[in-house]
Amino acid sequence: MDEETHRPGTAGTQGIVCALCGTRSGSDSAPPTWIFAVENGSRRYFCDDCSRTHIRAIEGRLDSAWW
Numbered sequence: 001m002d003e004e005t006h007r008p009g010t011a012g013t014q015g016i017v018c019a020l021c022g023t024r025s026g027s028d029s030a031p032p033t034w035i036f037a038v039e040n041g042s043r044r045y046f047c048d049d050c051s052r053t054h055i056r057a058i059e060g061r062l063d064s065a066w067w
């Protein structure tokens with residue numbers, strides 16, 4: 001009777017969630033269409049829709065707090 005406890009080695013991740021809209025990838029790894037940025041030492045993922053919308057800001061290395 002395994003409940004969905006954290007699996008060893010996943011560092012407590014519960015799938016990948018878009019930092020902007022909250023969409024979940026449904027898996028522990030980001031889909032290839034998602035992009036990934038490091039802000040203040042923490043990783044953020046952006047879904048394909050948000051990355052298209054915000055690609056310029058992301059490429060400009062602005063923190064999402066500025067968006």
Ligand SMILES: [Zn+2]
Nearest residue numbers: 018021047050
């Ligand atoms: Zn999104």
